[in-house]
Amino acid sequence: MSRKNDIRLLRINYLRGPNLWTYRPVLEVWLDLGELEDWPSNLLPGFADRLTAMLPALIEHHCGVGERGGFLQRLQEGTWSGHVLEHVVIELLNLAGMPTGFGQTRSTSQNGVYRMVFRARDEKVARSALAQGHRLLMAAINEEPFDVAAAVAAVREQVDDSYLGPSTAAIVAAATDRGIPHIRLNDGNLVQLGHGARQRRIWTAETDRTSAIAQGIARDKDLTKRLIAGCGVPVPEGRAAGTPAEAWEAAQDIGLPVVVKPSDGNHGRGVMLDLRTQADVEAAFEVAARHGSEVLVERHIAGDEHRLLVLGGKVVAAARGETxxxxxxxxxxxxxxxxxxxxxxxxxxxxxxxxxxxxxxxxxxxxxxxxxxxxxxxxxxxxxxxxxxxxRNGNVAIDCTDQVHPEVKHVVALAARIVGLDIAGVDLVAQDISRPLHEQGGAIVEVNAGPGLLAHLKPAIGTPRPVGRDIVDSLFPADNGQEHPGRIPVVGITGTRDTARIARRVAWLGHLLGRRVGVACADGLYLDRRCLSAGDARRWDVSHRLLVNRNVQAAVFENDARTILRDGLPYDRCTVGVVTDFDGIEALAEFDVQSPEQLAKVLRTQVDVVLDNGVAVLNAADARVAALGAFCDGEVILYAADPQAPALVAHRGNGARGGRAVFLRDGRPVLATGGAETRLAPLARLARGGLAAETLLVVIAAAWALGIAPDLILAGIETFDAHNAPSPQAA
Structure with a gap:
């Protein structure tokens, strides 16, 4: 068989938010198979055997068949190379320690061109896996050598460079389990949990509650000892030494054996234990001096090293070391x-x-x-x-949480409180953690800020402790009254009809509730009517700023189909999701969206992300828009100028238990819940500045969905023009 030409990667796009394919970020790749369009897998001699020899675990891929071996069945029956590449990339990610289960490959209207996507938590890792998978696939097709181990190592290296450390990852995973969104704020472990004014921040096992003063105290081991000892916490006798001779003099005064360590070291570096001779003490001084700014000499405490994790004044986990x-x-x-x-x-x-x-x-x-x-x-x-x-130390990985004596817990929590840390790793030495320290001569030797959690998450021996969950629960208490903690009200408006004006008016109504409301729309980026950035803000990198801003108490986003196809939505879930129309399909040719059915899949994204206690606001005058309500996890409000619009009538049903709707009757907007109706002021009084009736109805419906009272809705609509400068588009 002659050598086949490479698959061409025409376009690679990272979709950072909910998108056409899934709720989560994906890498979308447009592929041109070239001559391979005429060569499905079953027509490539020996290809399936070569590929499975390279990647034996492909047998675990269910594919569309829905059972183990499903993908291999597809290989034997015949499938196209774009689909094969999807599975190769996913398997490389699995082998690199980043399990990935989601992927799809779909043909386009162009012969031989496909769109292939796969789950991608990090863009750099996804691109690395794609590059290696592309090379591997072509090698398998053309019967050429390929180093699979090297490819996996390359992807794993990028995983190690790009992904969160285990402590941070455990906290983020616990937040995700509670439905709390997260945003990574740098390439390291600085992560925001929640949105806007309800956010909290973590950096490894430090939080935005962690005092800088407390951190400074914890770094100074001598100061820490003096402070906690003054409150009755047992600590080993000790003092600072400036020279090896002073260290030996201190050791003699304290009494042998002693410990020599740096005053501000970490991870046990430079710590020498159980020193009994002058030569050992003086040699240990030189070692400690290399790891810190000052050297401490302390009485040696007999027993095992223990690390206790204190959170919010309580001991939540403990681990013991062994020699x-x-x-x-x-x-x-x-x-x-x-x-x-x-x-x-x-x-x-x-x-x-x-x-x-x-x-x-x-x-x-x-x-x-x-x-x-x-x-x-x-x-x-x-x-x-x-x-x-x-x-002697460094092996603290044996869980002993259930053995800690109550008095030990009290003393350890007291030490953390004296230093001032919300999260602390307290190191103590004791022969038996189930007995009070004073009975055995035990003592606390260090109080650490930003402690590692791995010894508690994955102990070498014993029960793993859910310390990530404990930290999240302390940051977002269950009794805070929020059904979805960490979330601010978010309104997403998708469509083409007057959506910027809708967004700004909905934001104004939210402002009248006393909230600081941010808006990202075609007019710009706004906070409390102040323009933060002029120009089109319907881009992920611009609009997403609202969710990071601590001043934002509610946010309104204008999106269109291009936003979803190009970037994905800037938020993972929303309180209110609005879809106004199916217009503008002619502008979506570059995304190969050419039919109302394809557009429906795109616009559905806005409805899919509505929270279970949220509301989708949909145009009942267009049956295609109204039909999207079937995909909403929450409630649906339909709007239309005509109260007899079929979708609206069916939605209202019979009696008070019918759905909510907004429409016009006798020239007045009406709020209806089933058969109950509330009429508002005449349309002529509300529709100022050339505001279309349909636009007005959307604004009213979205505000109602947010729980804004009818009287305030009226007041807000009437006062908008007097308190807001004309938008650039309107001007």
Whole structure:
């Protein structure tokens, strides 16, 4: 078989919000198969076998068949290369540790051109998987060599560079489980939970409640000790030393054995334990000095190291450490023994996903120091049967939450409160965490801001603790009265008929409720009638700013079909979703939307994202728009100038239990719930400035959906022109 030409990637577009395909971000790729349009998979000799040899786990892909092996069945029956590429990319993401289940491939009106999409939490990772998947597929088609392991490694490297750390990811996942939206604010772990004025921010395990003063105190270990000791918290006796000689003098005064550590180090770096000789103390001083600005000498506390997580004044998780040892065999070096007896533990690794660290002897001064005190080096060969101490601390990964004594919990919570931290990792040393510290000479040795959560989320031994959920619950208490915590009221208006004017008037009505309302529309970006950015704000990167702005208490967004097709919606869910019409299809040719049926799938997106306690506001005069109500999770309000519009009549039903509707009767707008009607002021009094009757009805319906009282709706409509400058479009 002759070599087939490459599939051409015509267009790659990252849809960041809810879109034609799904609620979540996807990478959309337009493909030109070229000559491969005439070569489905069943006509490519040996292709299916080569591909499954490269990616054996493709057997797990159900595809449209709906069962294990479904995709392989499609391969054998014959499917096109765009569809195959979709599954190859998804499998590479799975192998790289970023499981992805969603993908679709659809033909377009152009022969051989397809739209392929797949779930993409991060654009860089998605593009990397696409590039590697493209190369792999062409290699399989043309029977060429390909290094699958290298491709997976390349994608995994991008995953590691781009994705949230495990602590932040656990908090975000817990927020998602509660329906709380999140926005990543940088390339690291700064994340916003919630929208606008109801947002909270986290940075790893620190929150916007974490005091900068408390952080500064926690970094200074000597200051922390003095503050908590003054309130009766047991701490080891100790003092600062400026030279090795001063360190030894302090050790003699305190009493051997001692601990030498940096005053402001972290992750246990530079900490040397159980020092008993002058040489050891002075050597430890040099190590500690490299890891901090000041060196502390403290009384050594007998027992195991423990890390207790304090949240909102309560201990929510605890983990215990243990020392690491190896047994000599008379043949292997210490380094070899560590690799064979310790580093082979699957719980150990070099990434944050592992509860225990892989030990690299040369990179840990404390390990080297302990070996030296035993008369050993990494290359030394211990005699058979000799037990060698490798690591005293750094193995805090054994859950002991249920064993913590109530008095220990009280003392630990007190220490965190004295420092002033809302979230704290408190390190203590005790022989038995189930007994009070004073009974065993235990003590608190450190109070840490921004503690890692992995030891509690994925302990090496014991029960995982839902500390991510605990943090989210503390930021968004269940009794805050919000059915959807973290969310501000969001109104999305989709269509082409006067939608900018609708958006600004709805925002004005929200403003009359005392809310600071933001608007993103074709006229610009506004907050409380003040223009923040002139020009068309119907772009994700512009309109999305409203959700990040802490001053925004409610937001109104104008969208059209192009917005959804180009970027996706700027919000994940909305309180009110408005669809006005099916116009403008002629402007969507570049997206291959050419029929009302295709347009309906696009506009449905606005209705799909309405919250379960929200409202879809739909034009009953157009049966196609009214039919979108079937996809709404919440309530539907229909509007039309004609009270006899068939969809509207059917929606109102019979009696008081019918649906809500807005229409005109005898020249007056009417709010109807089933058979009950409330008439408003005459249309001539309300429709000022050339405002069309249909536009007025949409504004009234959207305001009613927001729970604004009829009298205030009237007042707002009458006062809009007097308090708002004409829009650029209207001018």
């Amino acid at each position: 690491a040892w190896v047994n000599g065999d008379g043949r292997s070096s210490v380094r070899q023994l560590v690799d064979a007896q310790i580093n082979t533990d699957p719980r150990r690794g070099l990434t944050e996903d592992h509860p225990l660290n892989r030990l690299v002897l040369e990179e840990d001064d404390a390990i080297l120091g302990d070996l030296a005190r035993q008369g050993l080096t990494p290359d030394a060969v211990p005699e058979a049967g000799r037990k060698v101490l490798i690591q």
